[in-house]
Amino acid sequence: MKRRGFTLIELLVVIAIIAILAAILFPVFAQAKVAAKKAADVSNQKQITLGHLMYASDYDDYFCRNWYVNTDAGGNWKEDINWGKAILPYVKSGKASLYDVIGGIFQTPGTPYDRGYAVHDQIMPSCVANWGNRTCTGNGTVANSAGNASVSQTAIGNLTAKLIVTTTGVNPTWGEHGAPGSNMDSSWWWWGAQTAKYDPGTKTCPTSGWPPVVYGANAGFRCYNADTTDWPYWSMPRFRFAEGANVGYADGHAHFQRAENFNWCTMMYVDGLYPNDTWTFDPGNFCAPFAGLK
Numbered sequence: 001m002k003r004r005g006f007t008l009i010e011l012l013v014v015i016a017i018i019a020i021l022a023a024i025l026f027p028v029f030a031q032a033k034v035a036a037k038k039a040a041d042v043s044n045q046k047q048i049t050l051g052h053l054m055y056a057s058d059y060d061d062y063f064c065r066n067w068y069v070n071t072d073a074g075g076n077w078k079e080d081i082n083w084g085k086a087i088l089p090y091v092k093s094g095k096a097s098l099y100d101v102i103g104g105i106f107q108t109p110g111t112p113y114d115r116g117y118a119v120h121d122q123i124m125p126s127c128v129a130n131w132g133n134r135t136c137t138g139n140g141t142v143a144n145s146a147g148n149a150s151v152s153q154t155a156i157g158n159l160t161a162k163l164i165v166t167t168t169g170v171n172p173t174w175g176e177h178g179a180p181g182s183n184m185d186s187s188w189w190w191w192g193a194q195t196a197k198y199d200p201g202t203k204t205c206p207t208s209g210w211p212p213v214v215y216g217a218n219a220g221f222r223c224y225n226a227d228t229t230d231w232p233y234w235s236m237p238r239f240r241f242a243e244g245a246n247v248g249y250a251d252g253h254a255h256f257q258r259a260e261n262f263n264w265c266t267m268m269y270v271d272g273l274y275p276n277d278t279w280t281f282d283p284g285n286f287c288a289p290f291a292g293l294k
Contacts (some may be wrong), residue, residue, distance in 0.1 A: 033239060037109040041167065042246040042254050045106040048117060048165050049088035049248030053153070053280040061153040063164070066124040082182050083119050100182075102152045107222035108167050111227075116237065118168040121183035123151045123250070156270055158293055159251035163267040166247045169234040170227045185235035186268045190280075192232060193220030193264075214264035219267040222259055237262060265290040 056063050065084035084101030088094065094104030100115060108116035156162050168184055193212035196205040197220055206225035213220050224236040237259075241244050244258040247267075266286035269277065271294065280287040281294060 038241040038246065038256065040109045042256060044108065044253040045117065045165055045167075045246050047091055047093070047105045048087070049195040049252055049254050050236065051091040052083070052119075052164060052213050052248075053252050054090040055087050056153050063124050063153065065126060066119045066121055067126040083124055084115075085091050108240070109143040110167065110238075111170055113170050116167055116170060116184055116238075117165055119165050120163055120186055120268065121235075122186050122268070122270060123156070123162070124165060124183070125150060126183065150268065151273065153250060156250050158266065160249060160253070161266045161293065162250040162270065164250050167238045167240060167245045168239040169224070169236060171229050171234040172227060173229050183235060184237065185232050186264070188232045188235070188258050189221045189264050189268055190214040190277075192224065192236075196220040196223035198222040206222070214286060215260075215262065215266075217260045219260070219262065221262070221264075225259070263290070266293045269294050 027273075052063055064083050065081075067082045081099055084106055085096055086093065088096060088101055091105060094101040094106040100106075102114040106117060107114045110116065153159070163184075166184060190212045193214050194210060195208045197207045197209070197213055197218050198205055199207075200217050205220070208220075221236055222239070224233045225239050226233050227238070228234070237245050239259045241256070242258075244256055244261075246254060247257050248254040265280070269280075269287070279285060281291040284289060287294070
């Protein structure tokens, strides 16, 4: 008995069906991959956020600094200490290097580089001063330094809305490490919004003006959503997951925020940290709708 083979038409039909299934399933697989990375990223930020809170609980509720220098008794530089090194004993993940902590939960799965998170640079300011003998202690006080003190958790009003850590861009010229892994530039978030207005339709920034657009679909900070060598791109929120990013908050929780839901008035502003910006909440100004939420 002779076996009948496939005809050319039948083979073409089978190939067409496989092609259709592939066209349907491949985007689903890609979306599943992005969803998995987003879930891993929010888990990282949750652990980092809790590490900050545990640190604060040991230092009179003060958060650590985003960066400061460790010196010897004579004021000579020894190594950099950033927020990652400060919370490393609490999270026990990642590896300390001369300048930072790399890998582990300090590496966002949204980038191939071994770090990628940054903290609110006003709540956790750097200890920047002259290169003389100075001490930046864990509880935020500063000796022989012009740097501002870090902020106590009890000094923050709306803990559930205040950003303390999120994903930032990377600087590709910085070798394998890429991202700065230190501070997110909160002041440029709204100063930069004077010089750029985002158009969601074209995904470009064709206009500028006053007042700054610091939240919503046209927020100017969205213009800096890129990995590049140009500042402040690598010190601004980076929306790697479906036009959004995960955020860790001052009360210890973390969740995903779409880019248009990032809001300088509620997420970044802290009373007393921006003494010249209180007017932004006055009637008629751009943060006025959120005066009761700052």
